[in-house]
Amino acid sequence: MQVLARIAGAYEHPMRKNSGTSLQTLYQEIVAGALADAGLRPADIDGLFTSATAGGIPSLAETLGLTGLTHIDGTDLGGATYVGALGHAARAIQAGQCSVALVIMAGMPRLAPSVRNFSVPGPPQVFEDRHGSNMIAQYALVAARHMHEFGTTRRDLAEIKAAASYHASFNPNALLPREVSIEEVLESRPIAEPLHMLDCCVTTDGGGALVIVSDEVARDLGRDCPGIVAEAETIRHWNNGNLDLPDVGAFNTGPRAFAQAGLTPADIDYAGLYDSFTITVLTALEGLGFAERGKGGVFVRDGALRADGRLPFNTDGGGLCNNHPDRRGGMIRTIEAVRQLRGEAHPSVQVADCEFAIVHGSGHQLGTRASAVTAILARSDVR
Amino acid sequence: MTTEQWTVSGPGDVPEAAAFWAGLAEGRIVLPWCEGCRQTVWLPKAYCPTCLQPVAGSQELAGTGEIYSLTVVHRGEGAWKEHAPYVLAYVALDGGPTMIANLAGDGTGLAIGQRVRLAGVGPLGGALFAPLAE
Numbered sequence: 001m002q003v004l005a006r007i008a009g010a011y012e013h014p015m016r017k018n019s020g021t022s023l024q025t026l027y028q029e030i031v032a033g034a035l036a037d038a039g040l041r042p043a044d045i046d047g048l049f050t051s052a053t054a055g056g057i058p059s060l061a062e063t064l065g066l067t068g069l070t071h072i073d074g075t076d077l078g079g080a081t082y083v084g085a086l087g088h089a090a091r092a093i094q095a096g097q098c099s100v101a102l103v104i105m106a107g108m109p110r111l112a113p114s115v116r117n118f119s120v121p122g123p124p125q126v127f128e129d130r131h132g133s134n135m136i137a138q139y140a141l142v143a144a145r146h147m148h149e150f151g152t153t154r155r156d157l158a159e160i161k162a163a164a165s166y167h168a169s170f171n172p173n174a175l176l177p178r179e180v181s182i183e184e185v186l187e188s189r190p191i192a193e194p195l196h197m198l199d200c201c202v203t204t205d206g207g208g209a210l211v212i213v214s215d216e217v218a219r220d221l222g223r224d225c226p227g228i229v230a231e232a233e234t235i236r237h238w239n240n241g242n243l244d245l246p247d248v249g250a251f252n253t254g255p256r257a258f259a260q261a262g263l264t265p266a267d268i269d270y271a272g273l274y275d276s277f278t279i280t281v282l283t284a285l286e287g288l289g290f291a292e293r294g295k296g297g298v299f300v301r302d303g304a305l306r307a308d309g310r311l312p313f314n315t316d317g318g319g320l321c322n323n324h325p326d327r328r329g330g331m332i333r334t335i336e337a338v339r340q341l342r343g344e345a346h347p348s349v350q351v352a353d354c355e356f357a358i359v360h361g362s363g364h365q366l367g368t369r370a371s372a373v374t375a376i377l378a379r380s381d382v383r
Numbered sequence: 384m385t386t387e388q389w390t391v392s393g394p395g396d397v398p399e400a401a402a403f404w405a406g407l408a409e410g411r412i413v414l415p416w417c418e419g420c421r422q423t424v425w426l427p428k429a430y431c432p433t434c435l436q437p438v439a440g441s442q443e444l445a446g447t448g449e450i451y452s453l454t455v456v457h458r459g460e461g462a463w464k465e466h467a468p469y470v471l472a473y474v475a476l477d478g479g480p481t482m483i484a485n486l487a488g489d490g491t492g493l494a495i496g497q498r499v500r501l502a503g504v505g506p507l508g509g510a511l512f513a514p515l516a517e
């Protein structure tokens with residue numbers, strides 16, 4: 001197995017609701033947390049991986065005190081950006097473009113509009129706007145089609161929220177740190193049917209960062225550094241009107257990531273799955289090959305996603321209950337996967353002998369314009 | 384700058400789509416047609432996305448189709464707030480693309496797979512479909 005690069009530092013900011021911290025201070029606290037975790041200093045960073053931010057990337061580099069950058073990547077894949085950055089950083093390190101890469105994001109959508117809201121629309125958005133489309137409605141259209149084609153039920157979707165909430169009950173930092181029952185999800189108010197209030201992720205202020213390093217750098221650090229062994233990405237869109245909504249991008253990225261790693265779904269011990277809405281998780285399970293197409297509902301019904309289940313997912317509570325900063329979840333899903341591979345998750349949800357983790361990001365809007373990124377990570381002793 | 388401000392005339396509101404919107408106002412669905420690929424072009428474009436040849440002609444569709452997916456939206460955003468609940472859908476047009484659409488009513492009696500026809504324009508100028516009479 002080829003380890004492309006290693007994750008030396010991971011930091012999730014504890015903020016969920018901002019009460020006056022500036023974006024600049026938030027970024028500084030995040031980079032400090034990630035570098036302290038890795039045992040590195042700002043001067044060590046020569047690669048920066050982020051997405052659109054206030055003032056652009058040079059402004060962010062100034063905030064972070066980065067003076068020796070040799071590789072910069074601002075690829076924006078929506079909430080999947082930071083899963084994609086695992087691959088982008090790993091390949092830049094492989095190519096010798098940099099040796100210590102910072103992947104960072106922060107935002108406070110509860111306090112102020114995001115600078116990443118794509119306020120200049122492309123042609124599809126004009127059609128979406130004139131028909132009253134919005135973020136959740138596009139996921140609802142996928143859910144409705146999935147239910148029609150495969151008999152998936154609202155109860156199946158609700159179990160995904162319930163499982164995440166069970167995990168969040170062990171996370172005092174979670175925005176929604178309590179167990180939510182399937183009935184509560186079913187009875188919460190409808191937003192865009194079949195999705196209801198509790199099918200949605202939380203909206204939080206905050207952010208996080210990862211420090212990705214070459215094998216050589218990792219060897220000199222005292223830290224447990226999980227390896228990046230695969231990353232694959234793709235885009236789905238209206239495709240000249242040939243829609244197949246349940247055929248999400250994970251059907252493309254999952255098999256490619258597993259082929260890169262030389263692994264199969266049966267090898268995976270932990271899954272960090274993008275969970276903007278419950279349907280996002282269900283379709284990813286099918287695309288990644290944990291369930292056959294159409295069988296995602298059947299897969300989750302018996303509690304498979306819970307910490308003691310067949311495929312423990314989002315053991316921090318995920319975006320559904322813990323943290324979805326700046327409406328972008330890929331960073332936090334990756335950080336919890338790193339905790340699992342290091343054995344540093346909460347003891348109540350730590351997966352025993354966690355050797356391989358998959359992280360899947362799903363950006364933008366599942367039903368119209370969506371990005372999908374899958375990465376596979378390995379425990380530090382896997383060579 | 385909000386998305387709503389751009390919807391009347393902005394970078395996303397392209398001239399290639401003008402014939403579609405004009406047709407819709409007359410109760411017709413008119414789309415660019417690529418003769419080489421024998422297909423409609425969706426969204427409307429000057430070049431076919433498959434062969435990148437200039438689109439020479441246009442095609443008027445029957446205006447009928449089948450509901451591919453639908454959602455009753457209870458919480459509209461911006462100008463849509465006052466129209467909730469409303470129905471957003473994808474309609475698989477006969478002889479054309481599966482397109483974004485509105486369905487008439489509040490969702491009562493509507494289901495995926497149902498036959499529909501173009502019935503006018505929706506609250507904000509979109510394509511509004513209603514069930515075909517049995």
Ligand SMILES: [Zn+2]
Pocket residue numbers: 417418419420421431432433434435436
């Ligand atoms: Zn063509």
